Amino acid sequence: MVALEHDELLLLASRLESEHGVRIRTIAGDVTRPEVLDRLAAATEGLEVGLLVHNAALASRTPFLDTPLATHLAAVRLNVTVPLRLIDRVVPAMARRGRGGVILLGSLAGLHGTPLLATYSATKAFTVTLAEALWDEWRPSGVDVTALIPGPTDTPGYRAAAPRRTRLTPRPMLPEPVVAAALTAIGTRPWTIAGGTNRFTGFLLARVLPRRVAVRLTGRAMRAMFG
Secondary structure: OEEOOHHHHHHHHHHHHHHHOOOOOOEEOOOOOHHHHHHHHHHOOOOOOOEEEEOOOOOOOOOHHHOOHHHHHHHHHHHHHHHHHHHHHHHHHHHHHOOEEEEEEOOHHHHOOOOOOHHHHHHHHHHHHHHHHHHHHOHHHOEEEEEEEOOOEOOHHHHHHOOOOOOOOOOOEOHHHHHHHHHHHOOOOOEEEOOHHHHHHHHHHHHHOOHHHHHHHHHHHHHHHHO
């Protein structure tokens, strides 16, 4: 397990080890930094990694031109470059063994352009497209891949963003059913949307409404939530 928050990481690892009788290796650090990826490679040396989950993301909820270029580039590094690096390190061994799985973190924002989340939504469109392509490409090798597309989820990051509740935004889901949706989908479909309300919203915005209408409605919702 790799995360930025050292104390929270150790606390979670200790709880999981106690509850499930597993051994957890932890790395605290910024996974966009090459030395952290090197530490990850060393920590998994000699282990059969059966499932890779990339659950990190960076989003800036501010107008594009008011956001520093460095923030846009940091989102691309974490949301796009890091998954590619992790896949390159882990999946070749899975393919040689003929089994394994990869779960990538998408977003409802990636189904179309999302105002105030322009760079983030673009990176999540990349994630879903990548998962779709690899889902078919890797099928003969026995390696499964799926993109999990959550809506608002009750995580520390979501709460820190302090979005305003509006009639246009669904109630945040608890993390557990979101995780369950990913584990249910892997091996059966290239991506999945967690939660019935989110599935309806995704179908409406991505399949029913004209794309420009979907973008405008989403922009209205984002401005209501974040100003």
